[in-house]
Amino acid sequence: MPIIEVNNINKDFMVAKRETGFLGSVRSLFKREFIKKEAVKDISFSIEKGEMVGYIGPNGAGKSTTIKMLTGILVPSSGTIKVNGIVPYEQRQKNASNIGVVFGQRTQLWWDLPTIESFELLKEIYQVSDARYKQNMEIYQEILGLDEFLNTPVRQLSLGQRMRADIAASLLHDPPILFLDEPTIGLDVVAKEKMRTFIQEINRERKVTVILTTHDMEDIEKLCNRMVLIDHGQKVYDGDISAVKERFGKIRTLVVDVENGEATFDIVGAEVVKREANRVWLQFNRDEISASELIGRITQTHSIKDLTVEEPAIESIISRIYQEGFEEKLVSV
Amino acid sequence: MSYLPLYFKLVGAGVRAQLQYRFAFFMRIIGLITAYAGMAATMWVMLYRFDALGGWTFYEMLFLLALAVVSWGCCITVFFHFKSLDTYIVNGTFDRFLVRPIHPFFHFMSMKFDIGAVGQFIFSIVVFLWVSMAIDIDWSVWKVLFLLSTIIGGVLIQGGMLVIISALAFWTTKSEQFYWVAMYPARNLTNYPLVIYPKLVQMITAFIVPFGFVNYFPSTVILGKETPYFPDFVGFLSPLVGVVFFLLAYWLWMSGLSRYKSTGS
Ligand SMILES: Nc1ncnc2c1ncn2[C@@H]1O[C@H](COP(=O)(O)OP(=O)(O)OP(=O)(O)O)[C@@H](O)[C@H]1O
Ligand SMILES: [Mg+2]
Numbered sequence: 033m034p035i036i037e038v039n040n041i042n043k044d045f046m047v048a049k050r051e052t053g054f055l056g057s058v059r060s061l062f063k064r065e066f067i068k069k070e071a072v073k074d075i076s077f078s079i080e081k082g083e084m085v086g087y088i089g090p091n092g093a094g095k096s097t098t099i100k101m102l103t104g105i106l107v108p109s110s111g112t113i114k115v116n117g118i119v120p121y122e123q124r125q126k127n128a129s130n131i132g133v134v135f136g137q138r139t140q141l142w143w144d145l146p147t148i149e150s151f152e153l154l155k156e157i158y159q160v161s162d163a164r165y166k167q168n169m170e171i172y173q174e175i176l177g178l179d180e181f182l183n184t185p186v187r188q189l190s191l192g193q194r195m196r197a198d199i200a201a202s203l204l205h206d207p208p209i210l211f212l213d214e215p216t217i218g219l220d221v222v223a224k225e226k227m228r229t230f231i232q233e234i235n236r237e238r239k240v241t242v243i244l245t246t247h248d249m250e251d252i253e254k255l256c257n258r259m260v261l262i263d264h265g266q267k268v269y270d271g272d273i274s275a276v277k278e279r280f281g282k283i284r285t286l287v288v289d290v291e292n293g294e295a296t297f298d299i300v301g302a303e304v305v306k307r308e309a310n311r312v313w314l315q316f317n318r319d320e321i322s323a324s325e326l327i328g329r330i331t332q333t334h335s336i337k338d339l340t341v342e343e344p345a346i347e348s349i350i351s352r353i354y355q356e357g358f359e360e361k362l363v364s365v
Numbered sequence: 366m367s368y369l370p371l372y373f374k375l376v377g378a379g380v381r382a383q384l385q386y387r388f389a390f391f392m393r394i395i396g397l398i399t400a401y402a403g404m405a406a407t408m409w410v411m412l413y414r415f416d417a418l419g420g421w422t423f424y425e426m427l428f429l430l431a432l433a434v435v436s437w438g439c440c441i442t443v444f445f446h447f448k449s450l451d452t453y454i455v456n457g458t459f460d461r462f463l464v465r466p467i468h469p470f471f472h473f474m475s476m477k478f479d480i481g482a483v484g485q486f487i488f489s490i491v492v493f494l495w496v497s498m499a500i501d502i503d504w505s506v507w508k509v510l511f512l513l514s515t516i517i518g519g520v521l522i523q524g525g526m527l528v529i530i531s532a533l534a535f536w537t538t539k540s541e542q543f544y545w546v547a548m549y550p551a552r553n554l555t556n557y558p559l560v561i562y563p564k565l566v567q568m569i570t571a572f573i574v575p576f577g578f579v580n581y582f583p584s585t586v587i588l589g590k591e592t593p594y595f596p597d598f599v600g601f602l603s604p605l606v607g608v609v610f611f612l613l614a615y616w617l618w619m620s621g622l623s624r625y626k627s628t629g630s
Contacts, residue, residue, distance in 0.1 A: 045628065046628065054539075054542050054546060057537045057538075057539040057542065057543075060537055061533070061536060061537055100460070103463075103464050104463065104464070105460050105463045105464065105626065106626055106627070107626050107627045109627075121626065124463060125465075125466045125467065125468070126466070128463075128464050128465050128466040129466040131464070133464045135457075135460070137457070138456070138457050138458060140461045140464075142378055142382060143382070144382035144383075144385050145378055145381060145382050145385075149378055149381070153374065153375060153378055156370075156371055156374050156375075157371070157375075157465055157466065157467055157472075158465075158466060185385070
């Protein structure tokens with residue numbers, strides 16, 4: 033039996049034309065004009081226990097809105113949801129003890145207090161037994177390296193530290209389900225890697241079912257077997273990730289600053305797609321040439337002042353999927 | 366689950382957070398005491414010339430002020446942050462109260478506990494003692510109990526008002542502004558005996574925004590004053606009015622919350 037079942041959910045927001053100023057707010061109490069905004073349209077999926085699902089789509093696609101419905105923060109306009117046998121918006125508090133939630137954009141911790149205090153308070157809120165608390169804290173401290181900042185107030189934590197603390201906090205009560213809304217946002221490469229290892233571990237060791245949203249394809253590649261792709265509130269793909277990866281994950285862009293912006297690059301497997309002053313964008317296929325190989329080749333003829341490798345943005349994958357009619361072949365409904 | 370121990374734990378955290386900003390904390394206490402002392406001084410200057418205002422002497426008015434200040438002090442300790450609900454909603458931090466297995470009203474209430482209100486307590490205790498000596502109020506057990514129940518009623522009335530203002534944020538995403546524009550001036554009215562205001566204002570403070578029950582009506586009982594337009598027992602109703610008004614406010618807040626759950630803003 034699936035641990036999460038979502039059937040034909042819709043979420044419409046009535047967006048009011050906001051009035052400005054105090055008088056505006058008073059007036060808006062009585063009379064407002066609305067525009068209907070369909071944030072989520074007829075989405076269905078079901079997730080089995082222990083799965084790790086990437087829930088992706090461009091900005092404004094409806095990812096966070098879906099997560100909010102699954103956590104009971106929002107009530108769907110229509111359709112049904114069951115999370116671990118519970119309807120989240122009807123039994124919100126009961127649902128809350130079954131789930132862990134991390135909103136990468138904002139912390140759930142007590143801003144002004146040493147980090148450890150947030151853990152202690154959450155222990156009380158979730159009624160975690162002393163033994164369980166101690167055990168979990170030991171594990172999380174070890175994997176996430178929380179010790180180094182447990183006594184630092186949350187507001188002084190770096191983003192990476194804060195995110196580690198947040199995810200540990202969301203798992204204190206051993207929830208069978210974990211919702212992660214952009215858990216790697218703003219993290220550096222090392223921090224992202226740590227975060228991924230941790231997510232992987234709790235999924236493997238504790239069979240925690242994970243749904244995560246992200247704009248980083250690498251999160252998906254490294255963590256998920258399955259992805260649900262949505263755009264404009266609608267599901268456009270649901271299934272195996274390897275097929276998508278196969279097709280689109282290979283194209284990368286290397287951005288180099290060279291001395292001469294007019295320089296020519298004659299390298300097999302890479303082509304110049306854009307130039308701007310002394311900056312050149314080279315698109316390459318990872319199967320044909322690796323980034324380090326490509327950089328090596330360039331340095332033979334040019335001196336590189338700076339470089340970055342750009343991943344294919346999720347937005348571009350989605351637009352490609354549209355252009356190339358990906359869904360017809362792969363949507364498994 | 367028992368909410369009381371949890372309340373103290375959460376509130377304790379709030380206090381420790383507040384004490385991280387010690388300087389601001391002490392400045393506020395000093396600021397409050399000074400402001401109230403200034404208000405008392407103004408009354409003295411006013412009554413120096415007129416002896417009485419609406420039949421109220423300087424000491425009686427001080428008593429009235431002290432009663433308002435003490436219940437407002439208790440009220441802001443527990444409820445003041447309700448007026449800032451708009452900030453929580455706008456920057457998205459309100460959602461956290463909805464992903465936890467405890468009651469959201471309780472959770473929000475226990476987020477803060479403003480011990481800065483000791484300024485109010487110091488002021489009002491000093492004034493109560495001073496006035497009691499000056500006009501020989503004889504404090505029987507019953508009077509003390511009456512005063513305590515009145516204070517509880519006053520806390521519930523003003524707390525209820527803050528909760529109502531807070532609830533408006535669920536509809537308008539504004540609440541702080543409503544506090545400053547509506548509640549703050551209304552509360553200031555009650556620093557003076559209502560009898561000096563026009564009948565309409567007195568009716569409003571009795572039946573609509575029941576701030577009259579916070580200090581004016583009960584003070585007339587303790588000080589043995591007349592209440593024109595109102596029956597004599599009106600001064601005993603504060604706890605009842607408080608409970609009813611607070612329940613109404615709570616109900617409004619919870620309706621606002623269910624609206625929030627369908628609009629998300
Ligand atoms: N409370 C709200 N009121 C009105 N409209 C909203 C509300 N919340 C979200 N929306 C709108 O619904 C759509 C979906 O928003 P949502 O936050 O779910 O997107 P998302 O997929 O999480 O995007 P991002 O990747 O930027 O986080 C957007 O167009 C957004 O403007
Ligand atoms: Mg989002």
